[in-house]
Amino acid sequence: xxxxxxxxxxxxxxTIPRELIERLAAARRVAVLTGAGIxxxxxxxxxxxxxxxxxxxxDPQELATPEGFARNPRLVWxxxxxxxxxxxxxxxxxxxxxxxxxxxxxxxxxxxxQNIDSLHxxxxxxxxxxxxxNIARVKCSREEIVVGDFALDESPPRCHCGAYLRPDVVWFGxxxxxGAMAQAEEAAExxxxxxxxxxxxxxxxxAELPLRALSSGATVVEINPECTALTRHAHFxxxxxxxxxxxxxxxxxxxx
Ligand code: BJW
Numbered sequence: 001x002x003x004x005x006x007x008x009x010x011x012x013x014x015t016i017p018r019e020l021i022e023r024l025a026a027a028r029r030v031a032v033l034t035g036a037g038i039x040x041x042x043x044x045x046x047x048x049x050x051x052x053x054x055x056x057x058x059d060p061q062e063l064a065t066p067e068g069f070a071r072n073p074r075l076v077w078x079x080x081x082x083x084x085x086x087x088x089x090x091x092x093x094x095x096x097x098x099x100x101x102x103x104x105x106x107x108x109x110x111x112x113x114q115n116i117d118s119l120h121x122x123x124x125x126x127x128x129x130x131x132x133x134n135i136a137r138v139k140c141s142r143e144e145i146v147v148g149d150f151a152l153d154e155s156p157p158r159c160h161c162g163a164y165l166r167p168d169v170v171w172f173g174x175x176x177x178x179g180a181m182a183q184a185e186e187a188a189e190x191x192x193x194x195x196x197x198x199x200x201x202x203x204x205x206x207a208e209l210p211l212r213a214l215s216s217g218a219t220v221v222e223i224n225p226e227c228t229a230l231t232r233h234a235h236f237x238x239x240x241x242x243x244x245x246x247x248x249x250x251x252x253x254x255x256x
Contacts (some may be wrong), residue, residue, distance in 0.1 A: 014240035016249055023219050024249075025191055029108040031191035032099060032241075033184075033209050036222060037198020039119050041093040042241040044086065048200060055079060065172045069141070073164050077156035078088045080167045084135050087117045095197070096123035098246035103127070105253065110187035112180075114199060114206050116169050129183045131176050131206050132250040135166035152196040176205065188212040197223045210234070 005159040024030070036046035047060055055063075058079075062068050069076045100123045103109045111128050113120055120128045139146045142163035150157045156164045160180075170176055184206075188194060194213035201207045210230055214220050222234040223245045231237045238245050 014245050014248070015134065016238065016245070016252055017236060020219075020236050020251075021252050021256050024253055025101070027106065027192040029187075029191040030102070030106045030193045030195070030232050031110045031184075031187040031209075031213065031218075032102075032112065032195045032197065033110075033188075033199060033206060034099070034111070034113045034120070034197045035047075035199025035206075036115060036117060037200075038095045038099075038113075038242045039090075039093075039115055039117055041095060041241060042090040042119060044083075044090060044117060046200075055082075061172065064169075066089065066174065069164075069166060069171070073076075073166075074155050077166070080135060080169075081155075084167075087119075087135065089251075090119075092119045092123035093243045095242035095246045096120055096125070097196060098243075098250040099197075100124035100126075101250055102246075102253075107196075108187075108191075110183065110191070112184040112187065112206075112209065114203065121233065129180050129187075131180050133167070133177070135167050135169060138165045139164045139168040143168035181205065184209055185212060188218075189216045191218050193218075193219045194218045195223065196230055196234070197246070199224070199228070200226075201228040 040046050049056055051060060063076050063079050068200045096119050099111060103111065103125055111120060111125050113128055113130055114132050116133055118134060118136060137146050139162055140159035140161060142161060146168055147159060147165055150165055159165055188209040189212055191213055194210055196210045210220050214233055221236045222230050223238045223242050225239055225241055
């Protein structure tokens with residue numbers, strides 16, 4: 001696309017094109033899709049980062065499946081327990097905070113996330129569409145009902161029905177929550193500007209959202225230090241860390 005901004009060579013030198021600021025300043029409807037990269041600056045490893053320590057020999061793409069859980073429920077439960085503890089110990093970063101501030105600026109602003117870490121909510125974002133669930137919730141692996149109280153006497157703990165409890169997240173091969181997906185599609189199809197932030201754009205159906213926005217005539221912006229499958233389609237590819245780029249973008253927009 002003619003407007004492609006090839007990006008800077010260093011993470012500190014991203015220039016935000018004036019034309020992008022002008023388009024954002026004029027927009028009434030903005031949609032945002034975030035992925036693991038937005039939480040990286042808070043200290044949460046991205047999904048495709050190599051696992052370390054106890055988990056170094058495992059592939060997250062195998063742990064995050066119903067088959068992985070059936071094969072080794074304790075391993076998968078313990079992996080999520082460790083991630084839950086890590087999430088509780090970190091704080092939202094400037095990228096999360098800038099998105100919370102941007103929400104207040106636009107008439108229609110939909111923040112869709114693939115993340116399960118609640119960092120957007122903790123940063124003050126009021127409406128967050130969670131496509132892949134939330135690690136803080138636990139549900140019965142048989143009845144699919146969210147469970148509030150359970151005894152942690154086993155790993156994984158069991159539901160009153162006898163089945164294992166599991167995190168209320170969406171694993172590979174599972175359907176996304178229909179309501180959340182419908183809200184995300186509606187926002188992608190009706191926005192004027194779509195921001196894809198910190199996602200490798202490899203996992204469907206979330207990866208379809210920026211393409212839907214593009215087909216509907218929106219300006220599509222990617223914020224990611226690396227190239228992804230989306231980069232060549234984006235009108236603007238801002239190749240830097242989300243915290244830095246979003247803070248700059250928010251500042252420029254405030255004075256536009
Ligand atoms: C920074 C940064 C910084 C670093 N600043 N950026 C159509 C075509 C092909 C395949 C499929 C298809 N439809 C369905 C499929 C199958 C499958 C799929 O997509 N597979 C692909 C691998 C090809 N999808 C599904 O199974 C989905 N279900 C579904 O479609 O149901 C219907 C159906 C079922 C069966 C068959 C057909 C249809 C469900 C997907 C669920 C994904 N779940 C996970 C786990 C959630 C729980 C958990 O966290 O444990 O979600 S997998 C994992 O990937 C997680 C993430 O949300 C998701 C996306 O990852 P994300 O966020 O993009 O992270 P990374 O790590 O990949 O990338 C990080 C990026 O950040 C990188 O680009 C960095 O450069 C960047 N970054 N630092 C900005 N500071």
